[in-house]
Amino acid sequence: MNVKIRRHSLRSQVRDEMLARMRSGAVEPGQSISEAQLAADLGVSRTPLREALIGLAEADQIDWVEGKGFRFKPFSAEELEELAPIVSALEGLAVSLTATDQLPEIGRRLLTLAGDFRAEHVQFAHVAANDDAWHTLLTSGCPNQRLGEMMRNTRQAIHRYERLLVSDHTVVSRVAAEHVKIARAVCDGDIPAAQEALRENWINGVRRMIRLTNAGGGDR
Known part of the structure; x- marks a missing residue:
């Protein structure tokens, strides 16, 4: 069309x-x-x-x-795995640059959104949209525009692989606990804990995505 x-x-x-x-x-x-x-x-x-x-x-x-x-770009599982620690580091930096008085409110809103992730099985399109909104909110307090552009570009690269690996209608199961862990660390203003939880979430998410294509099912 x-x-x-x-x-x-x-x-x-x-x-x-x-x-x-x-x-x-x-x-x-x-x-x-x-x-x-x-x-x-x-x-x-x-x-x-x-x-x-x-x-x-x-x-x-x-x-x-x-x-x-x-x-x-051709498909590369190696590149996809390399992108996960990059985007988590960028988002972790964005959180560290956010004014400390904004963190509790952002964290509370993240916890509310994370509640929407608790459905056991949902279509991937729904998962991807919610995940995008959640990570956008997480970094919304960062004043560094160049960093924001770098995060968007890196997320887009990951999204490109998502659509190659998983169709919108594929039913997947969520791992909400990882998002809750990040949100609670943000609420507490514990930047190192939030950064480590972010790293776990992105790296685990990419691994689950690759496993999903190999096994015909998985978590996000």
């Missing part, structure tokens, strides 16, 4: 559309990107499209291959 992009902030709109396609699993890993076809599909000229593609390549969301152009 063709998607026509409004001629307003074209580069960011094209970027968002590309990210949405990658996150939905609508593109194949390693597939070459035809700029002419994509420009026609989106209803934009080649200039904003190329600017968006360059930005995505710089953020490591797609690849640039010398002499061949842009392509969607």
Whole structure:
């Protein structure tokens, strides 16, 4: 289905559309990107499209291959496992930069959201949406905009793998205790404990995702 992009902030709109396609699993890993076809599909000229593609390549969301152009990144379980400690470290830094007087309120809201994770079995699309909202709230008090951009880019890279590995309709089971542990540490203002719990959550989550694809079921 063709998607026509409004001629307003074209580069960011094209970027968002590309990210949405990658996150939905609508593109194949390693597939070459035809700029002419994509420009026609989106209803934009080649200039904003190329600017968006360059930005995505710089953020490591797609690849640039010398002499061949842009392509969607191929699947790599090793890269996926490497991303988990990176995003947990970035989020841990964001929590440490949050004003201490904001932490109790953020922590309480995180505990409330974590209560929504207690259903034993849910579709993966629901899990992914809740998880996104939870981690966005966790880092919402961080004033460092550059750090925020780095976190978004790294999460997007993980989301790309999620959609390759797990369909939206796959039924998975939740591990809410990990989120509760993080939230309680934030409530208490215990930054080291929150950072360690974050690391466990991201690393365990990636491992569960890979195990899910191998066994046909799992936890999140």
